Amino acid sequence: MIGYYAHHRGAGHLTRMRSIAAALEEPLWGLSSAAPPYGWDGGWTTLARDDDPDPGSLADRDPTAHGVLHWAPTHHEGLARRSAQLAAWAADEHPRALVVDVSVEVxxxxxLCGVPTVVVAMPGLRDDPPHRLAYDSADALLAPWPRGAHDLHWPDHWFAKAWFVGAISRFDDRRVPEPVATRASDPTVLVLWGAGGRSTTAEQLHEAQAATPGWTWVERSPGTTGSDELWDELQAADVVVTHAGQNAVAEVAAARRPAVVVAQPRPHDEQVATARRIDDWRIAVGCQAWPPAHEWPELLDRALARGGQGWSRWSTGDGATRVAAHLAGLTCPGVPDAGS
Incomplete structure (x- = not known):
């Protein structure tokens, strides 16, 4: 059995976990402070929260352990309880390994409980002491993006144990659509927001709409109606405007749509790094922040000109299957092979 820790913030970690679970031939046990996804039929441990009350009120409890960790506030009952839950799970379930998506402390x-770890590597600048500690101690690094996207400044020992599998999307099993040849007479922009929050305001969005007469803008965010039809909405869009979160980018990549990828503020410049690389590789148009209204006509035209087939460099359509193959072949000293 393989364990999978999914961070509770945003929806991308849980979505990625489900895609990998579907591709595995052995059981996957989920651990998270979030509730299990709808329809989850594997093992599950609901972990106590370590960020309650609001993290701002915990700042005086040395949450970084003098800069060595990211989040371990002193004298926190939830942190102690979740640590005990993780240790008990390791002792009781005897997992072959734990995929960590993402937490340095987990x-x-x-x-420390003797469980080999596969740490999901994240975009952005990750050379701080806590990230180095987690990446150095990992048996493998799972990179859900293509080789060369975010690893150019990695040390050799990280690179040597990395699994570059490309983007992982819940839509990877769908038929790859034909490329967009020409602009439609009544073109549509599909705007995708994530569950992790955004800095772009409704006023900025309205100004972009006003600056692009002739384009119909459709806004989609988690919790709105129509979520089950996202694939169809992606196919119907002439251009997708999306934040630069890994999950959203993976779904646009799977659909091979022309896109404008706009970074939202995140720690370690995660989304900035993704938007920059996508633009550098001319896969889509990447922006470091929400552009001024007057730039949107040219941005949409440029996205159409670049088309959507460049996404094949970012997403091969079998990312989760590649992860499953790596996990099946993962061997560590004293750990039984998969299926034994």
Missing amino acids: SLLAR
Whole structure:
């Protein structure tokens, strides 16, 4: 059995976990402070929260352990309870390994319990001491993006143990559509927001709409109606405007749509790094922040000109299957092979 820790913030970690679980031939046990996804039929441990009350009120409890960790506030009952839950799970379930998506502290605690770790590598600048500690101690690094996207400044020992599998999308099993040849007479922009929050305001969106007469803008965010039809909405859009979160980018990539990818503020410049690389590779148009209204006509035209087939460099359509193959072949000293 393989364990999978999914961070509770946003929806991308849980979505990626479900895609990998569907591709695995052995059980996957989920651990998260979030509730299990709808229809989840595997093992599940609901972990206590370590960020209650609001994290701002915990700032005086040395949450970084003098800069060594990211989040471990002192004298926090929830943190103690979740740590005990993780240790008990490791002792009771005897997992072959734990995929950590993402938490430095969970990575280290699992390894201290003798569980090999596969740490999901994240975009952006990750050379701070906590990230180095988690990445150095991992048995493997799972990179859900193509080789060369975010690893150019990695040390050799990270690179040597990395699994570059490309983007992982819940739509990877869908038929890859034909490329967009020409602009439609009544073109549509589909705007995708994520569950992790955004800095772009409704006023900025309205100004972009006003600056692009002739384009119909459709806005989609988690919790709105029509979520089950996202694939169809992606196919119907002439251009997709999306934040630069890994999950949203993966779904646009799977659909091979022309896109404008706009970074939202995140720690370690995660989304900035993704938007920059996508633009550098001319896969789509990447922006470091929401552009001024007057730039949108040219941005949409440029996205159409670049088309959508460049996404094949970012997403091969079998990312989760590649992860499953790596996990099946993962061997560590004293760990039984998969299926034994």
